[in-house]
Amino acid sequence: MDYEYTRKNYFKEAGKEELKAMFDYAEGYKEFLFTSKTERGASATAKKLCEERGYKPYMFGDKVKAGDKLYFVNRDKNIFIIRIGTNDIAKHGFKIMAAHVDSPRLDLKPNPLYEESGVAYFKTHYYGGIKKYQWPTIALALEGVVVLRGGKRVHVNVGDDEKDPVFYITDLLPHLSQEQNELKLGKAISGESLNAIVGALPEGSEDKDAVKAAVLKLLHDKYGMTEIDFQTSELCFVPAGKPRDVGFDRAFISAYGHDDKVCAYPEMTALFEGNGKDTVMAIFADKEETGSDGVTGMQSRVILDLMDCISRSLGADPVIVRYNSKCISADVCAAYDPEYSSVFEKRNVSYISCGASVTKYHGARGKASTNDASAEMVGYVRDALEDEGVVYQTGELGRIDIGGGGTVAKFIANLGIDTLDMGVPVLSMHAPYEVISKADLYSMHRAMLAFVNKQ
Numbered sequence: 001m002d003y004e005y006t007r008k009n010y011f012k013e014a015g016k017e018e019l020k021a022m023f024d025y026a027e028g029y030k031e032f033l034f035t036s037k038t039e040r041g042a043s044a045t046a047k048k049l050c051e052e053r054g055y056k057p058y059m060f061g062d063k064v065k066a067g068d069k070l071y072f073v074n075r076d077k078n079i080f081i082i083r084i085g086t087n088d089i090a091k092h093g094f095k096i097m098a099a100h101v102d103s104p105r106l107d108l109k110p111n112p113l114y115e116e117s118g119v120a121y122f123k124t125h126y127y128g129g130i131k132k133y134q135w136p137t138i139a140l141a142l143e144g145v146v147v148l149r150g151g152k153r154v155h156v157n158v159g160d161d162e163k164d165p166v167f168y169i170t171d172l173l174p175h176l177s178q179e180q181n182e183l184k185l186g187k188a189i190s191g192e193s194l195n196a197i198v199g200a201l202p203e204g205s206e207d208k209d210a211v212k213a214a215v216l217k218l219l220h221d222k223y224g225m226t227e228i229d230f231q232t233s234e235l236c237f238v239p240a241g242k243p244r245d246v247g248f249d250r251a252f253i254s255a256y257g258h259d260d261k262v263c264a265y266p267e268m269t270a271l272f273e274g275n276g277k278d279t280v281m282a283i284f285a286d287k288e289e290t291g292s293d294g295v296t297g298m299q300s301r302v303i304l305d306l307m308d309c310i311s312r313s314l315g316a317d318p319v320i321v322r323y324n325s326k327c328i329s330a331d332v333c334a335a336y337d338p339e340y341s342s343v344f345e346k347r348n349v350s351y352i353s354c355g356a357s358v359t360k361y362h363g364a365r366g367k368a369s370t371n372d373a374s375a376e377m378v379g380y381v382r383d384a385l386e387d388e389g390v391v392y393q394t395g396e397l398g399r400i401d402i403g404g405g406g407t408v409a410k411f412i413a414n415l416g417i418d419t420l421d422m423g424v425p426v427l428s429m430h431a432p433y434e435v436i437s438k439a440d441l442y443s444m445h446r447a448m449l450a451f452v453n454k455q
């Protein structure tokens with residue numbers, strides 16, 4: 001009998017075959033991630049994967065039955081994937097996994113285009129929590145949708161194909177940075193200075209704003225849009241390029257948007273592979289990075305309406321179904337970083353490669369605004385994980401009173417559904433390129449599978 005608890009490194013625990021499975025699984029994730037930089041991209045990619053597996057679109061009011069494989073896309077920015085189980089849904093509820101698929105980025109302002117000193121720029125308004133100094137001098141891609149007069153939608157994706165141009169925000173040369181260097185890190189680069197170069201070729205004339213005019217002409221030729229159409233668009237700059245392996249041994253992955261696609265992908269694969277009897281729902285939510293508000297965020301009623309409609313269709317009282325449901329709020333956590341050890345509490349932080357991490361509570365100061373899952377709910381998930389031999393760990397975000405954060409957990413818990421946070425530890429969270437471990441990614445997949453299959 002081992003009385004002591006010790007955290008395990010999953011790479012050390014895994015045999016040869018499991019290591020191979022980890023690395024194979026990571027390839028599928030990298031492919032998913034590359035086309036899922038925004039919530040629209042992730043929802044579209046997930047929808048495609050659902051359709052390849054015979055999942056059918058669901059609409060409120062549809063009749064459902066055991067064995068049905070369904071998806072519901074909410075306004076192209078938020079997808080729910082649902083497998084109807086054979087268990088009595090009133091008694092067993094839904095097994096829900098909720099991750100978010102929006103990531104910090106630079107949205108375009110409604111009137112973004114201007115010209116200054118012979119260069120055309122787009123003005124941006126940052127989305128989510130970013131460290132502004134990280135965004136200049138990297139290659140950026142432009143993604144999103146433009147709604148033209150009359151409702152026609154045009155999709156934009158420039159910068160991810162190697163033949164594409166990229167966009168670029170400048171920084172000051174060190175030779176002239178004496179004053180900038182004296183500024184606090186959070187003040188050195190202002191939000192209003194995050195303007196990206198989008199063109200420099202004037203169109204023939206010597207008129208003022210000849211470059212701006214030329215950029216507008218290019219946009220019109222390619223997308224049929226005029227300047228006012230920016231006001232009916234959702235365009236954003238995201239870091240350009242593909243996910244890349246990190247290290248000689250390729251143990252880690254560096255990419256944009258691990259938070260939170262690194263949890264969204266495992267919940268989807270677990271739903272696809274799962275063979276439990278419960279009804280399972282995987283959610284890709286939008287707007288988590290700005291507070292989960294809005295029609296596609298986790299505070300929207302859409303989740304309730306979906307659960308209610310499905311419950312009623314199966315002849316169950318939605319109130320009882322909800323009360324008996326369980327949810328894993330699948331979101332990333334901070335990985336211990338020895339370079340910044342002072343912000344972590346070493347005994348209660350998550351370590352890279354030690355598996356997906358269970359987080360009982362988030363919040364700030366005295367656990368303000370936290371879900372704080374019950375011991376019983378943590379116990380339920382622990383049993384599921386241990387029964388399947390999943391290598392996992394437990395941790396909190398950082399040292400007490402140093403900051404704080406939250407996930408979608410409390411919004412689902414507030415509906416009366418037992419909810420527990422669990423996710424992949426991330427290094428450099430919210431940076432343009434974040435880092436995760438292939439061991440933790442695979443642990444998350446196995447953890448979600450254990451959860452949905454548990455009887």
Ligand code: MN
Nearest residue numbers: 259260331332
């Ligand atoms: Mn997150």
Ligand code: MN
Nearest residue numbers: 104259289430
């Ligand atoms: Mn985040």
